[in-house]
Amino acid sequence: MSDVPSHLPPLTVLLAAPRGFCAGVDRAIQIVERALEKWGAPVYVRHEIVHNKHVVDRLKNLGAVFVEELSECPTDRPVVFSAHGVPKSVPQEAARREMIYVDATCPLVSKVHVEAQRHFDAGKEIVLIGHAGHPEVVGTMGQLPDGAITLIQDVSEIADFAPKDPAKLAFVTQTTLSVDDTAEIVAALQARFPNVSPPHKEDICYATTNRQEAVKALGAQADLLLVIGSKTSSNSIRLVEVGLRAGAKAAYLIDDAQAIDWAWFEGVRTLGLTAGASAPEDLVEAVIAACRSRFAVSVQPVEVTREDVIFKLPRVVSQAEDA
The missing domain is CATH 3.40.1010.20 (4-hydroxy-3-methylbut-2-enyl diphosphate reductase, catalytic domain)
Known part of the structure; x- marks a missing residue:
């Protein structure tokens, strides 16, 4: 009423x-907040922690500094990687520079990274269904050497796709796609390449x-x-x-x-x-x-349903709570 x-x-x-x-967003925001509590301001964040201006502005007011590249971060302050995930080269560079870093990648995005690596280790060429330029796609493609992953954005691109060996093909997807659009692309991919290996469990979160x-x-x-x-x-x-x-x-x-x-x-x-x-x-x-x-x-x-998913925080920012 x-x-x-x-x-x-x-x-x-x-x-x-x-x-x-969602649980991944909630976890990523908490990671930045805990990092600020633990190390004080400023804490650097590579890329927007999540794609929302209000969330980013609130964290800026608490002392977070948002940058696009690791090179913009000083080595004496912590850096958090966004929920969308980063190429493998980013934590490698942070370690080389002896920086404190916290990975806030959503565990469901990390799952896609693990799947891609598993397929690659099995000698398979990988198709990633997703949107070019999205940070999650950049992060996933950056898990493997150049050329290991081919990005497919829509059904029309499947006809022109020529894998090295159609018998050794697998696909993964961005986690935030349209369920129906992705099903259409997957159906077209499977029609052309019947032996393509699907994800162990659907990637769309x-x-x-x-x-x-x-x-x-x-x-x-x-x-x-x-x-x-x-x-x-x-x-x-x-x-x-x-x-x-x-x-x-x-x-x-x-x-x-x-x-x-x-x-x-x-x-x-x-x-x-x-x-x-x-x-x-x-x-x-x-x-x-x-x-x-x-x-x-x-x-x-x-x-339509109730959600009760909770993702644990990384130990580096949850230790004070556990103590």
Whole structure:
């Protein structure tokens, strides 16, 4: 029920669940916070720890310094590697420079790295399904020597792909892709190369899958879908695409409530609302509050599953807690 005056037009908010922070994002943010507690400011972070401006700005205020390359970090301060993962050359260089470093790579991204290495050790050529330039893709391709991994971004690229030996082929995927788009690419890859080895377990992470399923569950009912997340966030961009495909009449990616164009709400009676895996819950609450100032809001959760995944922190930043 709403406590907003009844003269305001009604708006039903279908609130997707799960939404927002996943276990890998939560762990990465905690790692930066613990590093700051342990070593004091500044702590350097190579690349945005997660792709969300609000998270990054809050950590900057606590004393984190974000850089794109290790060469920008002094050797006498700790450095944290982002949740997206880094090429093997980065920790090797940090060790060579005798730097203190903490790897905040999501364990589910690390799983993809391990799989790629396993396939390589077995003498297989590897296809990586993902988006060029995304830091997770750069990190995964950087686990192996140049040429060991071929990036495939869409179905059209499979026809031109010529492996050295079609009988020795494996594939892995970026963890934040569209489940449906990836299934289409995988089907085309398997049709052309029937012996291609799949991942031991699907690479698209549980959080990406769950957030997409929640949006699918509410998409057809939504006159408008708002996805809270940054434009650099792959999983957030996918949620907009999934929502439109599921039947939402319109869908937009917004950083926060301030980014809403209220003209979008013309004729809207049902709003779908979700947040990408790197967007904090207070941004969701702020969007609902902004809606309450203009509409008589009724919030209806649309829950497809519950998440209870927790990833342990690296020992180097959890020792004080364990002591």
